[in-house]
Structures are given as structure tokens and as C-alpha cells.
Amino acid sequence: MxxxxxxxxxxxxxxxxxxxxxxxxxxxxxxxxxxxxxxxQEAIDSIVQELEKGTDVVSAFDEKEVPEFVDMALRLIDAIEKGTAKRNLRLLAQVIVGLKKNRLFKFDNFQKWANILETLTRDELLVLGKAYVLMQREVHVWSLLVEELVPNTFPANGELDAVCAGLLRTGLMLPVPALGNLSYQPAKALLELGKLALLDPGSDE
Structure with a gap:
């Protein structure tokens, strides 16, 4: 097919x-x-490389988990057919390993993240990676996020705002009403994702 x-x-x-x-x-x-x-083939190779890193985890399947893995593999094939970027496919493979490691190995759990991860742009992944690092040590990260990414990555605040506004569709970034403007705050779901996959701001194609 x-x-x-x-x-x-x-x-x-x-x-x-x-x-x-x-x-x-x-x-x-x-x-x-x-x-x-x-x-x-390059997409498949990148997925296999990520799964190989978690061989000690992924290889320890019990019989009940095999159908779940098959469904996840089919979902990965679907992502490849859609032309999903290799960096996103690597994250999907990491989620498979992370779900197994955290005893959350259900297809529904994978599908939830697959629907989000396959749509993320390079800029969105970069912002999420920075936000994830910051939120592990700070409660309110918006000002720090702006400080780190503007103008080093984004020439102006408006460009960062646009990326964050786009991330609202994922539920990983939330709007925070403020006097005179709108800021953003990473959702707790980002911490959950960070336990499953490596949110690397510098990930490549």
C-alpha cells in the first residue's frame, strides 16, 4: 500500500x-x-537509530505489548508517508522508548504525542526545548524565554509571539493575559513530554 x-x-x-x-x-x-x-529510507534509518539507543528497554516486551508496538510502528509509517521531518520522527521513536521505560506503553498514549509531534516546525521545537529547560527551574519562564531567544534566535518579540501562538494548538503552550499584552507559559504537559523524549533545541533535520 x-x-x-x-x-x-x-x-x-x-x-x-x-x-x-x-x-x-x-x-x-x-x-x-x-x-x-x-x-x-533516511526516515526509517533515523527511527531505527533512536530505537537502537533504547534496545535494553524496547527489547523487553511482554506478549500483551506486541500489538501495541505494531500499532505504533504502523503510526510511524503513516508519519513517514506524510513527509514528517526526520527530527520529528526521531522524537516519535524516542516517545516509544520513553513510554516503555515509564510503563505507559499504550498506543493511545503514543497517538496523543504523535498527533502533536509530527506537526511541529523547527522553530516550534526550538521554543519548546528552551521552555522545557527553563520550566524545570523556574515557575514563570516567559521573560527568561524572551531574554534567551530575542534577538539571538528571533529578531523581534513579535516573531517569538507568533511561534508561541501557533503552539497553542498543541496544548503545550498556554496564553497568559497580561496588562496591555499577551504572554505565554509552557503547560505541564511539556514536562510530561520531556520525560519521554529528548527536547533538544538544537535538533536538526
Whole structure:
């Protein structure tokens, strides 16, 4: 089924090129097909690397957990097919290990985080990583977050505000009404996620 999806996408690329009378449709179609295969393999490799780091944990499955793992693996395949970035896929693999380590190994628990993690942008992951580090030692982290990220990462407060506003959809960042403006506060759920995966502000593609 996965190969059918990939072939379908390649066919669409070729059809579009023919529609617009662009030269090299077959050649570029083949390049797109090869690129799709390579991207999928790289994604799988990054997932396997993360799972290997937790081999001592993941290998100790009992019989009841096998169906849960199969469902998680299928969900990972779905994320790959969606074109989820490798950094996000690595986090998903870490969540599998983290759930096992923390005795929370249920597909529903994985699905909850997968739905969030696969959508996060690089900037959003960076902000969450910084916020996670800060909230472990401070209750109110907004001013510290601004101090660390503006202007070193974001040229102006407005850009950081925009990223945090986008994170409201995840439930990992909460709005905090303030006199004359709006600030943000990481939710307790971020601490929960941090126990399952490495929230590294410097994670790469």
C-alpha cells in the first residue's frame, strides 16, 4: 500500500509536468521517484537509530505489548508517508522508548504525542526545548524565554509571539493575559513530554 501511494504521487508529478508542457517529465519523474525512496529510507534509518539507543528497554516486551508496538510502528509509517521531518520522527521513536521505560506503553498514549509531534516546525521545537529547560527551574519562564531567544534566535518579540501562538494548538503552550499584552507559559504537559523524549533545541533535520 505504501508503494502504491508513492507511485501515485510520482504519477501526479509526471501528469502535472505533461499538463504544463514541461520538458523532461519522464526524467524528472524518475528523479522524484528515487528521491521519494531515498527520503523514506533516511526516515526509517533515523527511527531505527533512536530505537537502537533504547534496545535494553524496547527489547523487553511482554506478549500483551506486541500489538501495541505494531500499532505504533504502523503510526510511524503513516508519519513517514506524510513527509514528517526526520527530527520529528526521531522524537516519535524516542516517545516509544520513553513510554516503555515509564510503563505507559499504550498506543493511545503514543497517538496523543504523535498527533502533536509530527506537526511541529523547527522553530516550534526550538521554543519548546528552551521552555522545557527553563520550566524545570523556574515557575514563570516567559521573560527568561524572551531574554534567551530575542534577538539571538528571533529578531523581534513579535516573531517569538507568533511561534508561541501557533503552539497553542498543541496544548503545550498556554496564553497568559497580561496588562496591555499577551504572554505565554509552557503547560505541564511539556514536562510530561520531556520525560519521554529528548527536547533538544538544537535538533536538526
Amino acid at each position: 505504501d508503494s502504491d501511494k508513492s507511485l501515485g504521487r510520482i504519477a501526479v508529478v509526471k501528469d502535472l509536468m505533461h499538463f504544463f508542457h514541461l520538458p523532461g517529465g519522464e526524467t524528472l519523474g524518475n528523479l522524484a521517484e528515487e528521491r521519494a525512496r531515498k527520503r523514506k
